[in-house]
Amino acid sequence: MQECCWPILSPKVQTHVYIVMILRRDKVFTQYNKFNPFEKEIWLSTPTMHGEEMEYVKSAVENNWVSTVGENINEAERIAAEKVGCKYAVGLSCGTDALHLCMKLANVHAGDRVASSDLTFVASTNPITYEGGVPVFIDSEYQTWNMDPEALEKALEIYPEIKVVVVANLYGTPAKLSEIQDVCKKASKKNGGREILIVEDAAESLGASYRGKQTGTFGTYNAISFNGNKIITGSAGGMLLTDDLEAANKARKWSTQSREAAPWYQHEESGFNYRMSNIIAGFVRGQFPHLEEHIAQKKAIYIRYKEGFKGLPVQMNPYDVENSEPNFWLSCMLLEPDAMCPQARDDFHAVYRPEKGKTCPTEILEILAKYNAEGRPIWKPLSQQPLYRHCAFVTKYGYGRATTNAYIAGGGHNVGLDIFDRGLCLPSDNKMAPDEQDKIIEIIRACFQ
Ligand SMILES: Cc1ncc(COP(=O)(O)O)c(C=O)c1O
Secondary structure, three states: OOOOOOOOOOOHHHHHHHHHHHHHHHHHHHHHHOOOOOOOOOOOOOOOOOOOOHHHHHHHHHHOOOOOOOOOHHHHHHHHHHHOOOOEEEEEEEEHHHHHHHHHHHHOOOOEEEEEEEOOHHHOOOHHHHOEEEEEOEOOOOOOEEEHHHHHHHHHHHOOOOOOOEEOHHHHHHOOOOHHHHHHHHHHHHHOOOEEEEEOOOOOOOEEOOOEEEEOOOOOEEEEEEOOOOOOOOEOOEEEEEHHHHHHHHHHHHHOOOOOOOOOOOOOOOOOOOOHHHHHHHHHHHHHHHHHHHHHHHHHHHHHHHHOOOOOOEEEEOOOOEEEEEEOOOOOEOOHHHHHHOOEOOOOEEOOOEEEEEOHHHHHHHHHHHHOOOOOEOOOOOOOHHHOOOOOEEEEEOOOOOOOOOOOOOOOOOHHHHHHHHHEEOOOOOOOHHHHHHHHHHHHHHHHH
């Protein structure tokens, strides 16, 4: 395993590395001269419209149902619940709002510790803090890149007071969700039966399944997102999913400013303006019939990369082939440690020193950008973010910070950080043509020369 945790670079060292990079750049460009940049940018992941969206939006506009009630909302909620296989779906302005309401339903209060996936987008964790909760970040495992059940088990031993676990399914790949459920049940038994609730952040994994069950159903409360770059989109929007009627009703009430049943505007608890609009819902309604088609297109992209990279010292973002079917939202790659040229990142910069026969995510992303193709670094682990550096981080070996010793070799296990260091997200737009993808594969292959 490779550690990327280099010290922050001094301006002098940075200047030196930049000079080395500039000198090397000529070499890089002669090497890639055989390719011309794409005329039209190849994107990471963009919305794909089909026409039905417009029909539903148009009908809402024509019938003057453009606010937060209407047939589109009712139908979008019904379709989502049916597709995912849960009893209730509550339409909201975005997935982050859904996660916030999950935290409220889970009774997260000031000072409560909440376990969270570490290698994920910041929106998985921020809602914990909206309610005053304190995140405890759980390291990833290498089989799915998601929350490591063993690390979670350790965290629940170290912090037996944890009562909620937020688990995300990274890039559309289900986490080891049943194992995570088992760990929570076991720890709960040890705690005298106090339940440990799971909140599943399925924002990136709509349509993916684990052991035959759709993601978004493994938590007591779950969230999905219809953000513009997701597998299907409402241009924005999200939903809270649950089997608990009382919880769904509460979430609906909270999302519409918590109005009580009085003839006037009566309020006994604080609320939010989080409800999905009937326009967004129309969009979502028009996209749902195309979910499986988008998944098939994304899967074909993943398989084409996998084939195209054969022989290179890389692997694609892995998944549990026996038990899960991802939605393949983003294709990613991970370089073997020996194939990495030196690369360093501080909080704002990334530098690398090119080497023959080796490359690194920073170089590949830079070269892709030169050719008009959009890749992206892997999410930077949240435990490494300045925002959350004060929070606990737990690996399968226990407390994950301060684990090296100046006088003893070894230590410093951090799977998420390693994946961040060696991995990248590849252009995964479902409108990318096979020959365009082949060219991206060629460009990336050339980086290893
Ligand atoms: C893992 C994850 N969680 C939560 C969110 C938040 O969703 P939204 O953008 O709809 O608020 C996103 C995406 O944006 C996400 O990728």
